[in-house]
Amino acid sequence: MTYCLAIALEEGLVFCSDSRTNAGPDRVSKYSKMHRFSVPYERSMVILTAGNLATSQAVIAQIQRDLEEDTEVNIFNARYVSDVADYIGEISLKEQQKYAKKGGPNAGFNASATFILGGQIKGHAPELYMIYPEGNHITASDLYPYLQIGETKYGKPILDRIVRSDTPVETAMRCALVSVDSTMRSNATVGPPLECLFYRKDSLLPHEEYCILEEGHPYLADLRQSWDDNIRLAFDNLPSLSAVFEADPSPDQ
């Protein structure tokens, strides 16, 4: 499994991903799921991947091959980020169809993969997309500024509570890391290292901030301990239930 997310802030784009892949409990590996493509001062894009590892590797390899061969449509000559989203959707669908032909030997085999694509092309605003296995895509919005792929549920409540499009960068990055860390804690198939990147709007550079946190990295240990302590404190400061019990006498049965 995998958990990746991206947040569209007024100041730019935040990306965060785990690095665990598994094909059964005895085939657990580490692969980066964060792929960066940029032409400094012209365009900068980040792709996050989830789902079938063979499919997502094939898609990233095809993107790189198209760049080397300078094909008619590639990630460095597309006019809009949404065109890149279409392009990734097409490659992904084509790749999946190779292995999942109806009635073929792989019938029922799930080669699907999902992608998050975010970035900016000179002259346009930054954009953020989630690309479904079917090849179509949705974008983030001001009201719903984040997108998630993979094992998304455990890490969603904290995003819902904290993240808005005007959230400061540092808060959004911490929130992304806590969201991934909470997911690692609840699901063994999501794991370190964690990667976190911030792209500043209109910089057109690969990133303004980037970190990779291996298991045992002092910051990750600090973050966990601090979050644990702070959450317990947050609990201790919640309103007491005793008033409720007094106000609503219990019905007997």
Place this chain on the structure above:
Amino acid sequence: MTYCLAIALEEGLVFCSDSRTNAGPDRVSKYSKMHRFSVPYERSMVILTAGNLATSQAVIAQIQRDLEEDTEVNIFNARYVSDVADYIGEISLKEQQKYAKKGGPNAGFNASATFILGGQIKGHAPELYMIYPEGNHITASDLYPYLQIGETKYGKPILDRIVRSDTPVETAMRCALVSVDSTMRSNATVGPPLECLFYRKDSLLPHEEYCILEEGHPYLADLRQSWDDNIRLAFDNLPSLSAVFEADPSPDQ
């Protein structure tokens, strides 16, 4: 959908449930999913239900009918709570099989339901079980003191961080309410009123504390506001990422 959970504490058992049911977005209703059965000073049990509403209603109705008819095995004459778990599993399976006969007109129809059963019978320790649609069951443990049914993922991280078997009752009840409230926020098919109950070990009474919190109940509003504020504070107090960015200079690409 539904979200219910129960926690086995050293001091007793905590139960919490939402009340929303839906059969499609235009068939949303409210039903209590917390059912109490007790013989004061002899036994006390609580059943939480999730899954197909017709199945869970039929199971509760059968339990009540067996009590009225004083059948050979019922919830008031079983010797162990685990026997009651077996009994519920059998009724549930029988009920599901009525509607899901292989190759029948309902083939593929999902009538499955899941239950949490907790309680105590005089002379024995309190017990807590989750009963699967297949009729078998698991119990909570000291290392893993809570059980969840329905839409379980959103509310799990907070339980993982806070709840131990020696957690004080009030903290555990607040944590259960926050867990359900977080789930309501992230999934529209989980909704109020919330019910929360505490059974004190060896009391053999229906409950020591019970509350039902309708949407708009002042405590629920207070809890949400306070939790939102406290979580934001918890965030503000997390270690700054700036040290990480300085310590690990970003690789360029």
